[in-house]
Amino acid sequence: METRGILSAPAVVTIVAVGLAVVAYLTVRSRLVGRDFGVLVGARVVALLLLWFALLEPTRVFTREVRIPSQVALLLDRSQSMAIEDMAEADGPSPRWAAARAAMSTMSARLADRFQVREYVFDAQARPPRPDATDTPDGHATDVGGAIATAIRDARGAPLSGVVVFSDGAQNVGAASPPSEYDAPVFTVGVGQPDAGSDLVVSSLDIGETLLAGETARVKATVIVRGYAGRQFTVALTKGAELVDAAQVQAVGDEHVEELEFDVTPEEAGSYRYAVEMSPLADELTASNNRAGRSVQVLPSRTRVLLAWGGPSHEFGFLRRALRRVPSVDLTIAMPAMPDVRRDALSAPARAGRYPVDGAWVDVPDDANDPDSFDVVVIGDLSVNMLSPEQVDWLEQFVETRGGGIAWCAGERWLGRRLGTRGVEALLPVDVPAAGARLSSGEFAPALTRQGRSHAVTQLAQTQAENDLLWRQMPLWSRQYGDLTAKPGSATLVGAAGRPGPLVVYHRVGAGKSLLIATDAMWKWALAEAAGGAAARALLYERFWAQTVRWLATPPDTRQVRIELPAAEVDTGASTEITVRVFSAGYVPEPDAVVRVTLTAPTGEAASVPVIAAPGDAGAYRAMLRLPREGEFQLEAEATARGVPLGRDTAALSVQTPSLEYRRPARNDALLAAIAQASGGRYVSVEEAGSVVPLLRESDLTREVRERRALWNTPALLIAVAALLGSEWWLRKRRGLV
Amino acid sequence: MRVAALIAVCCLALTARAEAPFVIGQLHYDGGGDWYSGATSIGNWLAELQVRVGLNTAREARVVRPTGRDLATTPFVYVNGHGNMRFSDAEAVSLRRYLLGGGFMFVNDDYGLDESFRREMARVLPGAPLEPIPATHFIYHCFYDLDGLPKIHEHDGEPAQGYGIFLNGRLALFYAYSADIGDGLEEADVHGDPAEAREHAARMATNIVVYALTH
Structure with a gap:
């Protein structure tokens, strides 16, 4: 029991009142017999004591067990494969999405009285459904395991009676197999047909990022023929509208998989779109997966790259x-002389000079009159003191005059120390603190900036949606060199989530380009992806560098009007935002330009697109495009400022239906059943979804709740006080004391 | 030698501000072999790398399991011991991915490891044989100009021989058979090796790391 302090002000007042009551009766004691005196004093004192008791606010404190409300998470797959219409209904086939959403809605209503129901929709990521029910099955990838993990994580330790997944199981990103352990039973509700019927699929096209003009390259494609055993099909390789080569595929068995190889020899440099396709059939499941295309850069010659590094790492x-x-790439290595350290404790001979490695090894050039030895220089962890003044001059000439590209990779030998005044700081796209950049420990997630989302260096996938996904799922990086400030006019492509300072940043220097990477542990990206078993993703590190070198080798764009596309390819029906950058004659961003953008559809129909100036990004103008159908769209941008034409630019945009969601569109019973089994749940078809409801058990978990009950704030106490004082008054009146 | 190494270690330790860029992973394998043997060798090896090559290294090894998360952040792994080693199927897959993805492994036959190591590597990388590494290979010449794999300890009277596994043209695993580079890196009083033998071991160990970091 709890009370207020015994010496609180009401308590003192009550004690004084009791004392006065006793004293008052003592003055009239001669007029009362002994028994009446005791009754009257007793009644008044007891009444006052009861009031004192009430003023102390006594409260009874006790604990009791209450059951913790259980949660159920309902996950609805909104990836594109859920739009396939293979659900049999009375009035014809209906989309998987409609059947799954109806089943989830019904289940949610039945569970609402027993559970806290949390609903999600998911594709590559899970999120709550939109409140206005406007979600549509347009996600570009499916990650069932990731969605389940999100739902479990969101429960935050509260009892989770189960996770119910409504999906066709067409998992295509994230872990290929389900986790071996779950923290809650997962009930999977399969949607779609397990046998998706007849289908022709071009499942992959491997053509590389670049080809060299005049050189033959091998192109690989994988095709899948389902349900057409014994039939023969033609597979065509095209470059734009031109047929490059064709091959025949003879289907053997119900599911025939064949890898094809083509040889291509592009004649001229430029950007081309290669595609492998099979003619659609009227009775196949979907024609959206009959074609796979890639945009390819054909280079006029090899890129000569000098890789200069401070030492082994x-x-x-x-x-x-x-x-x-x-x-x-033609690669040449430059590593300075071995460090001035002891190499032989005994008298045995030791190597001197530079590190001898099998390959072409040179010094960094030092003849400023001959800056044309290389197209790109990559410098890593090379102390400025390791370069002679002549070599620094060569680097300046190479970038500023010759228009070469240079990439700086961070390292303790140079970025972590005082740079000095050797001239290289003018080439850097960042300002480095006088004492050197501070090396931050701990891991962090790389994050694309707005400019990074549309830059050639950071485009790791064919479409922006895929590229965003790849960067979000990238392994954590570490060892960031902080305290760097991007110079005015530079562009940061990648930053560190939650940390200041750029990670990948570039700017123009004279006629050339200079790019800096503010970490010296980018190798973790390559090794982590490979060790994690993602063979295809392990190549992204290589692709990043191939694109970086190619971009650095390309002379800086000197056009005054430039269209920047987030990706060369866009998914059918998706919206994409383009940027038009406008510069004055002095190559200063032009904030007062009038920009007109025209979009021409594959049919030849042209339309003007509204353009707005990008807030906070001088000289940038943005336009939102909606591309409803497949094909090659043409963009044209024109700009004027104060009535003076500044120029125009054109760009091509390829719109295609992504094949990722359509590679294996059949319901994946094996995966859905495996997830259910591994978690202790059950796999059912969407028609049987209702059978899951009784299987969801409320949790027996309880928790102690501390409660208080006031003992003074009761009618009985008031009645007792009133009765005592009333009786005391009545007795005094009878004795003539009133 | 040891005093200089100690001074270098202390200097670098005082200036260290973040995780060292180079650390040697010590593979903790199952099967009964003493994967932990050679208690002082890795520390000495790291100290020698600081003195001889100028590498910024950690001060001690990082113990990694074949399926552990640390494996993916440790591109250089050292395998040592006597007796038997055994990888589970999952460990074999993990090590295969690691080596194919750019990881480097140096295996030192401390005596008696040969049979189980060859058996397990055949499971890790089926179809990728252990090949003899000739004395002309760059791993013997990339920092110190050596005549081949130095012989540090006598085991069964056989000559020291280096073997390797090449993946996509890259030497991903170097195996020192009947040489015992690891024992040569230990403190002088552990095995009583002469200074010249220990210097040869330090040089070979240096070359292995420099090669792994440059190829």
Whole structure:
């Protein structure tokens, strides 16, 4: 029991009142017999004591067990494969999405009285459904395991009676197999047909990022023929509208998978779109997966890259191997003389000079009159003191006059120390603190900036949606060199989530380009992806560097009007935002331009697109495009300022239906059943979804609740006080004391 | 040698501000072999790398399991021990991915490891044989100009021989058979090796790391 303090002000007042009551009766004691005196004093004192008791506010404190409300998470797959219409209804086939959403809605209503129901929709990521029910099945990828993990994580330790997943199981990103352990039973509700019927699929096209003009390259494609056993099909390789080659595929069995190889020899440099396709059939499941295309850059010649590094390191080793695998790169290594350290404790001979490695090794050039030895220079962890003044001059000439591209990779030898005044700081796209950049420990997630989302260096996928996904799912990086400030006019492509300072940043220097990477542990990206078993993703590190080198080798764009596309390819029906950058004659961003953008559809129909100035990004103008059908769209942008024409630019945009969701559109019973089994749940078809409801058990978990009950705030106490004082008054009146 | 190494370690430790860029992973394998053997060798090896090559290294090894998360952040792994080693199927897959993805493994036959190591590597990388590494290979010449794999300890009277596994043209695993580079890196009083033998071991160990970091 709890009370207020015994010496609180009401308590003192009550004690004084009791004392006065006793004293008052003592003055009239001679007029009362002994028994009446005791009754009157007793009644008044007891009444006052009861009031005192009430003023102390006594409260009874006790604990009791209450059951913790259980949660159920309902997950609805909204990926594109859910739009396939293979659900049999009385009035014809209906989409998987409609059947799944109806089943989830029914289940949610039945569970609402027993559980806290949390609903999600998911594709590659899970999120709550839109409140206005406007979600549609347009996600570009499916990650069932990731969605389940999100739902479990969101429960935050509260009892989760189950997770119910409404999906066709067409998992295509994230872990290929379900986790071996779950924290809650997962009930999977399969939607769609397990046998998706007859279908022709071009499931992959491997053509590389670049080809060299005049050189023959091997193109690989994988095709799948389902349900057409014994029939023969033609597979065509095209470049734009031109047929390059064709092959015949003879289907053997119900599911025939064949890898095809084509040889291509592009004649001229430029950007081309290659595609492998099979003619659609009227009775196949979907024609959306009959074609796979890739945009390819055909280069006029090999890129000569000088990789200059301060000494042995993992970063050097991984980068060297990656660049050696890029077919269009001729790689030369420069590593300065071995450090001034002891190499032989005994008298045995030791090597002197530079590190001898099998390959072409040179010094960084020092003849400023001959800056044309290379197209790109990559410098990593090279102390400025390791370069002679002549070599620094060569680098300046190479970038500023010759228009070469230079990439700076961070390292303790140079970015972590005082740079000095050797001239290289003018080439950097960042300002470095006088004492050197501070090396931050701990891991962080790389995050694309707005400019990074549409830049050639950071485009790791064919479409923006896929590219965003790849960057979000990238392994954590570490060892960031902080305290760097991007110089005015530079562009940051990648930053560190939750941390200041750029990670990948570039700017123009004279006629050339300079890019800086503010970490010396990018190799973790390559190794983590490979060790995680994602073979295709392990190549992204190599692709990043291939694109970086290619972009650096390309002379800076000197056009005054430039269209920037987030990706060369866009999914059918998706919206994409383009940027038009406008510069004055002095190549200063032009904030007062009038920009007109025209979009021409594959049918030849042209339409003007509204353009707005981008807030906070001078000289940038943005336009939102909606591309409803497949094909090659043409963009044209024109700009004027104060009535003076500044120029125009054109760009091509390829719109296609992504094949990722349509590679294996059949319901994946094996995956859905495996998830259910591993978690202790059950796999049912959408028609049987109602059977899941009784299987969801409320949790027996309880928790102690501390409660208080006031003992003074009761009618009985008031009645008792009134009765005592009333009786005391009545007795005094009878004795003539009133 | 040891005093200089100690001074270098202390200097680098005082200036260290973040995770060292180079650390040697010590593979903790199952099967009964003493994967932890050679208690002082890795620390000495790291100290020698600081002195001889100028590498910023950690001060001690990082113990990694074949399926552990640390494996993916440790591109250089050292395998040592006597007796038997055994990988589970999951560990074999993990090590295969690691080596194919750019990881490097140096295996030192401390005596008696040969049979189980060859058996397990055949499971890890089926179809990728252990090949003899000739004395002309760059791993013997990339920092110190050596005549081949130095012989540090006598085991069964056989000559020291280096073997390797090449993946996509890259030497991803180097195996020192009947040489015992690891024992040569230990403190002088552990095995009583002469200074010259220990210097040869330090040089070979240096070359292995420099090669792994540059190729």
